[in-house]
Amino acid sequence: MYITDSACISPQRTFDDAFFEGDIKVHEGDRYMAIEPAYGQLIPAGLLRRMGKAVRMGVGAGLPLIRKAPIEGIILGTANGGLEDCLKFLNQIVDYNEGTLTPTNFVQSTPNAVAGNLALMSKTTGYNATHVHKGLAFEAALLDTMLLLEEKRGKQFLVGSIEEISDYNHNIDLLAGSFKRGYFTSENLLKLDSPGSANGEGTAMFVVNAGRPEQAIAQIRDVFQSNNLIEKELPQVVTAFLQRNGLQATDIDAVIMGISGDNRTDHWYFNLQKALFGAANCHTYKNMVGDYPTASAFATWMGAQMIAGKRIPAACVWTQKNTRTPKHIMIYNHYKASQHGLILLGS
Structure with missing residues (x-):
C-alpha cells in the first residue's frame, strides 16, 4: 500500500x-x-x-x-x-x-x-x-x-x-x-x-x-510481528522477511533501529546490524521522541520522509555508509525485547 x-x-x-x-x-x-x-x-x-x-x-x-x-x-x-x-x-x-x-x-x-x-x-x-x-x-x-x-x-x-x-x-x-x-x-x-x-x-x-497515485510519498511493502522471538533467530527471521519481498539484506539502503539507550535490550539492534546490515545506513529516533509502545509509527513517518527526499537531522544518524536517497528502508523495533515488529518501506 x-x-x-x-x-x-x-x-x-x-x-x-x-x-x-x-x-x-x-x-x-x-x-x-x-x-x-x-x-x-x-x-x-x-x-x-x-x-x-x-x-x-x-x-x-x-x-x-x-x-x-x-x-x-x-x-x-x-x-x-x-x-x-x-x-x-x-x-x-x-x-x-x-x-x-x-x-x-x-x-x-x-x-x-x-x-x-x-x-x-x-x-x-x-x-x-x-x-x-x-x-x-x-x-x-x-x-x-x-x-x-x-x-x-x-x-x-x-x-x-x-x-x-x-x-x-x-x-x-x-x-x-x-x-x-x-x-x-x-x-x-x-x-x-x-x-x-x-x-x-x-x-x-x-x-x-491501494494503488500507486501520482502523489505517493512511499510504499509500505510488508509488515511482520512476533511475540516469541529468540535473539539468535532474528537474523534468519529478517532474511526470510526480506526474501518473501524479493530482497536481500544488501538491497536495503537504510535501517531505522529502535535503539533506546537501554543496555539490557539494545544488543538486539547492534547484533542484527552487525549480522545483516553492515553496509547500510543506520538511523535512530528514540533519542528524538523517547521510547513508547507505538514508537515505530514515528519511525515509519521518518522513513517515508527520507524516501521522499527529506534530509533527516544528524542526531538521527547512527552510522552512515552512503549519501544516496534510499529506495528500500527496513524498520526494526522491539518493545522491552518481548514484542518485535518489522516494517519494510519502498519507493
Missing part, C-alpha cells in the same frame, strides 16, 4: 518542516512531552477545551489529512491512548462516592476515543477500528489496513497511532525500571551504558492507497 499523505505530532517540531531544517528540541529527564501545534483554526474552542491530550493530538494530526483526501475507514493503534482520562474518571468515582460524574472523562477514557472523534468530526461512516496490542499496536493496524485493501473493502484509509504519557502509568513504569535515573538529556541518552530509556508520546497518521 502507498502513503499519499502523512502528519506527525511528537516531542520534536514535526507538524511542519522545522524538524528537517535542523530545529531539534533537546529534552531533559525521563519525559519527552509532545510539541503540539495551535489547534484553534481546526477544532472549535469549546470542543478543544474538553478534549484529553490523546484525543487532541489524534484529531489534530488526522483531521487535516481527512479533509484533504476522502477516506473510507479509520484504523489506529495504541497502548495507552485515553489512559489519563480513564484514571481521572476512576478517581472521580471514589471522590464523588459513585455519585453523579462528569461525562467528559468517561467518554474519552477508552482507546477508541480518538478514532471515534475523527469519524464523528469528519462524518466518516466506514470501517473504524482501534488495535490495542501494546508494543505491536501500530503493526497490527498496518496489517489490518493491508488486508482491507487486499480484500477491496475500500481504496483509501487513514491509518496511524496515538500515545500519551500518563502520570500514573509513567510512575508504574519508572518503578519497574523502564526509565533511566538521574540527570540526562536526549543528546546523551543513547551513549549512557545504563538500564532504562526515556518515556515519549505522540501521534503519526498516514493516508494510504
Whole structure:
C-alpha cells in the first residue's frame, strides 16, 4: 500500500518542516512531552477545551489529512491512548462516592476515543477500528489496513497511532525500571551504558492507497510481528522477511533501529546490524521522541520522509555508509525485547 499523505505530532517540531531544517528540541529527564501545534483554526474552542491530550493530538494530526483526501475507514493503534482520562474518571468515582460524574472523562477514557472523534468530526461512516496490542499496536493496524485493501473493502484509509504519557502509568513504569535515573538529556541518552530509556508520546497518521497515485510519498511493502522471538533467530527471521519481498539484506539502503539507550535490550539492534546490515545506513529516533509502545509509527513517518527526499537531522544518524536517497528502508523495533515488529518501506 502507498502513503499519499502523512502528519506527525511528537516531542520534536514535526507538524511542519522545522524538524528537517535542523530545529531539534533537546529534552531533559525521563519525559519527552509532545510539541503540539495551535489547534484553534481546526477544532472549535469549546470542543478543544474538553478534549484529553490523546484525543487532541489524534484529531489534530488526522483531521487535516481527512479533509484533504476522502477516506473510507479509520484504523489506529495504541497502548495507552485515553489512559489519563480513564484514571481521572476512576478517581472521580471514589471522590464523588459513585455519585453523579462528569461525562467528559468517561467518554474519552477508552482507546477508541480518538478514532471515534475523527469519524464523528469528519462524518466518516466506514470501517473504524482501534488495535490495542501494546508494543505491536501500530503493526497490527498496518496489517489490518493491508488486508482491507487486499480484500477491496475500500481504496483509501487513514491509518496511524496515538500515545500519551500518563502520570500514573509513567510512575508504574519508572518503578519497574523502564526509565533511566538521574540527570540526562536526549543528546546523551543513547551513549549512557545504563538500564532504562526515556518515556515519549505522540501521534503519526498516514493516508494510504491501494494503488500507486501520482502523489505517493512511499510504499509500505510488508509488515511482520512476533511475540516469541529468540535473539539468535532474528537474523534468519529478517532474511526470510526480506526474501518473501524479493530482497536481500544488501538491497536495503537504510535501517531505522529502535535503539533506546537501554543496555539490557539494545544488543538486539547492534547484533542484527552487525549480522545483516553492515553496509547500510543506520538511523535512530528514540533519542528524538523517547521510547513508547507505538514508537515505530514515528519511525515509519521518518522513513517515508527520507524516501521522499527529506534530509533527516544528524542526531538521527547512527552510522552512515552512503549519501544516496534510499529506495528500500527496513524498520526494526522491539518493545522491552518481548514484542518485535518489522516494517519494510519502498519507493
